[in-house]
Amino acid sequence: MRLIPPARPRGAAGFTLVEVLITIFVTAVGLLTVAGLQAASKKVGYETTQRTAAAALAQDMIERIRAVSSNALVSDANKALYLDGVLTNDATAITSSTDCSSSVCTLSQLAGWDLKQWGQKLLGSEEKIGSDAVGGLVSPTGCVKRIGSKYRVVVAWRSFNNTQTQLLSSEDGYDSCGTGLGRYTDPASGTADAIRQYIVIEFV
Numbered sequence: 001m002r003l004i005p006p007a008r009p010r011g012a013a014g015f016t017l018v019e020v021l022i023t024i025f026v027t028a029v030g031l032l033t034v035a036g037l038q039a040a041s042k043k044v045g046y047e048t049t050q051r052t053a054a055a056a057l058a059q060d061m062i063e064r065i066r067a068v069s070s071n072a073l074v075s076d077a078n079k080a081l082y083l084d085g086v087l088t089n090d091a092t093a094i095t096s097s098t099d100c101s102s103s104v105c106t107l108s109q110l111a112g113w114d115l116k117q118w119g120q121k122l123l124g125s126e127e128k129i130g131s132d133a134v135g136g137l138v139s140p141t142g143c144v145k146r147i148g149s150k151y152r153v154v155v156a157w158r159s160f161n162n163t164q165t166q167l168l169s170s171e172d173g174y175d176s177c178g179t180g181l182g183r184y185t186d187p188a189s190g191t192a193d194a195i196r197q198y199i200v201i202e203f204v
Helices: 017-069 075-083 107-123
Strands: 141-147 150-158 196-203
Touching: 017 075, 017 107, 017 141, 017 150, 017 196, 075 107, 075 141, 107 141
Parallel strands: none
Antiparallel strands: 141 150, 150 196
16 A cells, blocks of 8 residues: 655745744844944943043042142142132143243242143043044043132043033032033033033042
Protein backbone atom coordinates (compact mmCIF):
# COMPACT_ATOMS: atom_id res chain seq x y z
CA MET A 1 0.00 0.00 0.00
CA ARG A 2 1.34 3.43 -0.98
CA LEU A 3 1.47 6.10 1.75
CA ILE A 4 0.68 9.70 0.81
CA PRO A 5 2.52 12.31 2.98
CA PRO A 6 0.26 14.90 4.62
CA ALA A 7 -0.04 18.20 2.84
CA ARG A 8 2.01 21.09 4.28
CA PRO A 9 -0.19 23.92 5.55
CA ARG A 10 -0.10 27.14 3.62
CA GLY A 11 2.19 29.79 5.07
CA ALA A 12 4.61 27.29 6.62
CA ALA A 13 7.15 27.87 3.87
CA GLY A 14 8.31 31.31 5.14
CA PHE A 15 7.45 34.66 6.74
CA THR A 16 4.53 36.68 5.58
CA LEU A 17 4.89 40.34 4.64
CA VAL A 18 3.02 41.37 7.81
CA GLU A 19 5.48 39.47 9.99
CA VAL A 20 8.42 41.10 8.26
CA LEU A 21 6.93 44.57 8.73
CA ILE A 22 6.27 43.93 12.41
CA THR A 23 9.85 42.75 12.88
CA ILE A 24 11.20 45.87 11.17
CA PHE A 25 8.96 48.11 13.30
CA VAL A 26 10.02 46.48 16.59
CA THR A 27 13.70 46.66 15.60
CA ALA A 28 13.38 50.34 14.63
CA VAL A 29 11.70 51.22 17.93
CA GLY A 30 14.47 49.44 19.80
CA LEU A 31 17.21 51.24 17.88
CA LEU A 32 15.54 54.62 18.41
CA THR A 33 15.30 53.93 22.14
CA VAL A 34 18.99 53.03 22.31
CA ALA A 35 19.89 56.19 20.35
CA GLY A 36 17.78 58.30 22.72
CA LEU A 37 19.47 56.78 25.76
CA GLN A 38 22.90 57.48 24.26
CA ALA A 39 21.98 61.11 23.60
CA ALA A 40 20.66 61.52 27.15
CA SER A 41 23.79 59.88 28.53
CA LYS A 42 26.00 62.29 26.59
CA LYS A 43 24.05 65.27 27.95
CA VAL A 44 24.40 64.02 31.52
CA GLY A 45 28.10 63.41 30.96
CA TYR A 46 28.52 66.89 29.53
CA GLU A 47 26.76 68.56 32.46
CA THR A 48 28.79 66.52 34.96
CA THR A 49 32.07 67.43 33.24
CA GLN A 50 31.17 71.12 33.12
CA ARG A 51 30.12 71.22 36.79
CA THR A 52 33.28 69.39 37.92
CA ALA A 53 35.48 71.77 35.92
CA ALA A 54 33.57 74.80 37.25
CA ALA A 55 34.06 73.67 40.85
CA ALA A 56 37.79 73.18 40.31
CA LEU A 57 38.13 76.60 38.66
CA ALA A 58 36.19 78.32 41.45
CA GLN A 59 38.48 76.70 44.02
CA ASP A 60 41.49 77.87 42.02
CA MET A 61 40.31 81.48 42.35
CA ILE A 62 39.74 81.08 46.08
CA GLU A 63 43.30 79.82 46.54
CA ARG A 64 44.65 82.79 44.58
CA ILE A 65 42.71 85.23 46.78
CA ARG A 66 43.85 83.53 49.97
CA ALA A 67 47.47 83.61 48.79
CA VAL A 68 47.32 87.38 48.25
CA SER A 69 45.40 88.07 51.46
CA SER A 70 47.98 86.18 53.53
CA ASN A 71 50.77 88.50 52.40
CA ALA A 72 49.83 91.37 54.71
CA LEU A 73 48.22 92.05 58.06
CA VAL A 74 45.09 93.65 56.60
CA SER A 75 43.99 90.50 54.81
CA ASP A 76 40.37 91.56 54.29
CA ALA A 77 41.46 94.70 52.46
CA ASN A 78 43.60 92.55 50.18
CA LYS A 79 40.65 90.30 49.37
CA ALA A 80 38.73 93.40 48.38
CA LEU A 81 41.32 94.07 45.66
CA TYR A 82 39.52 91.38 43.65
CA LEU A 83 36.26 93.33 43.67
CA ASP A 84 37.33 96.30 41.57
CA GLY A 85 34.97 97.49 38.82
CA VAL A 86 34.44 95.16 35.86
CA LEU A 87 36.28 92.38 37.66
CA THR A 88 33.21 91.86 39.81
CA ASN A 89 31.08 91.20 36.74
CA ASP A 90 33.17 88.89 34.56
CA ALA A 91 36.81 87.88 34.77
CA THR A 92 36.74 86.57 31.18
CA ALA A 93 36.29 90.18 29.98
CA ILE A 94 39.70 91.24 31.31
CA THR A 95 41.99 91.77 28.33
CA SER A 96 45.02 93.44 29.89
CA SER A 97 46.91 93.61 33.17
CA THR A 98 50.46 93.85 34.46
CA ASP A 99 52.35 90.63 33.74
CA CYS A 100 53.29 89.50 37.22
CA SER A 101 55.02 86.38 35.94
CA SER A 102 57.99 88.44 34.73
CA SER A 103 57.98 91.51 37.00
CA VAL A 104 57.50 92.46 40.65
CA CYS A 105 53.89 93.52 41.25
CA THR A 106 52.01 95.32 43.96
CA LEU A 107 49.18 93.40 45.62
CA SER A 108 46.67 95.35 43.53
CA GLN A 109 48.50 94.46 40.32
CA LEU A 110 48.74 90.84 41.43
CA ALA A 111 44.97 90.74 42.00
CA GLY A 112 44.38 92.01 38.46
CA TRP A 113 46.86 89.48 37.06
CA ASP A 114 45.20 86.64 38.98
CA LEU A 115 41.77 87.59 37.68
CA LYS A 116 42.96 87.79 34.10
CA GLN A 117 44.69 84.41 34.35
CA TRP A 118 41.59 82.92 35.94
CA GLY A 119 39.37 84.33 33.19
CA GLN A 120 41.63 82.76 30.58
CA LYS A 121 41.46 79.41 32.36
CA LEU A 122 37.66 79.62 32.33
CA LEU A 123 37.89 80.11 28.56
CA GLY A 124 40.19 77.09 28.24
CA SER A 125 43.40 78.80 27.19
CA GLU A 126 45.56 76.20 28.95
CA GLU A 127 44.45 73.47 26.54
CA LYS A 128 44.46 74.12 22.82
CA ILE A 129 43.99 72.26 19.55
CA GLY A 130 45.83 74.43 17.08
CA SER A 131 44.80 77.96 18.02
CA ASP A 132 41.42 76.93 19.50
CA ALA A 133 41.02 76.88 23.29
CA VAL A 134 39.28 73.61 24.20
CA GLY A 135 39.91 73.10 27.90
CA GLY A 136 37.42 75.51 29.44
CA LEU A 137 33.71 75.83 29.99
CA VAL A 138 31.08 76.64 27.37
CA SER A 139 30.41 80.42 27.40
CA PRO A 140 31.81 80.88 30.92
CA THR A 141 31.42 83.83 33.27
CA GLY A 142 33.54 84.26 36.39
CA CYS A 143 32.55 86.59 39.24
CA VAL A 144 34.07 87.52 42.59
CA LYS A 145 31.72 89.22 45.06
CA ARG A 146 31.31 90.18 48.68
CA ILE A 147 28.06 89.19 50.40
CA GLY A 148 27.94 90.54 53.92
CA SER A 149 31.01 89.28 55.76
CA LYS A 150 31.70 86.55 53.20
CA TYR A 151 33.37 86.49 49.82
CA ARG A 152 31.82 84.59 46.96
CA VAL A 153 33.30 83.06 43.83
CA VAL A 154 30.76 82.22 41.14
CA VAL A 155 31.27 80.36 37.88
CA ALA A 156 28.48 80.25 35.29
CA TRP A 157 28.33 78.36 32.01
CA ARG A 158 25.98 77.42 29.16
CA SER A 159 23.84 74.33 29.66
CA PHE A 160 21.98 72.09 27.21
CA ASN A 161 18.85 72.29 29.32
CA ASN A 162 16.44 75.03 30.29
CA THR A 163 17.33 75.76 33.92
CA GLN A 164 14.48 78.02 34.98
CA THR A 165 13.84 75.61 37.83
CA GLN A 166 16.97 76.97 39.55
CA LEU A 167 16.81 79.27 42.53
CA LEU A 168 14.80 82.44 42.18
CA SER A 169 16.44 85.81 42.80
CA SER A 170 14.57 86.11 46.09
CA GLU A 171 15.90 82.79 47.43
CA ASP A 172 19.00 82.20 49.52
CA GLY A 173 21.96 80.99 47.47
CA TYR A 174 20.85 82.66 44.24
CA ASP A 175 23.48 84.58 42.27
CA SER A 176 23.13 86.76 39.18
CA CYS A 177 26.63 86.13 37.79
CA GLY A 178 26.43 86.06 33.99
CA THR A 179 22.87 87.34 33.69
CA GLY A 180 22.14 90.07 31.17
CA LEU A 181 25.18 89.26 29.02
CA GLY A 182 23.22 87.48 26.28
CA ARG A 183 25.24 84.27 26.66
CA TYR A 184 22.56 82.06 28.13
CA THR A 185 19.44 82.72 26.08
CA ASP A 186 17.43 79.56 25.41
CA PRO A 187 17.40 79.09 21.60
CA ALA A 188 14.11 77.18 21.78
CA SER A 189 12.05 79.66 23.79
CA GLY A 190 14.12 82.84 23.43
CA THR A 191 14.07 83.28 27.21
CA ALA A 192 17.10 85.20 28.48
CA ASP A 193 19.44 83.35 30.86
CA ALA A 194 17.22 80.25 30.82
CA ILE A 195 20.11 77.87 30.06
CA ARG A 196 22.53 79.36 32.59
CA GLN A 197 24.07 76.95 35.07
CA TYR A 198 26.28 78.14 37.91
CA ILE A 199 28.00 77.17 41.12
CA VAL A 200 28.61 79.36 44.15
CA ILE A 201 31.42 78.88 46.69
CA GLU A 202 31.56 81.20 49.70
CA PHE A 203 34.49 81.70 52.06
CA VAL A 204 35.74 84.11 54.72
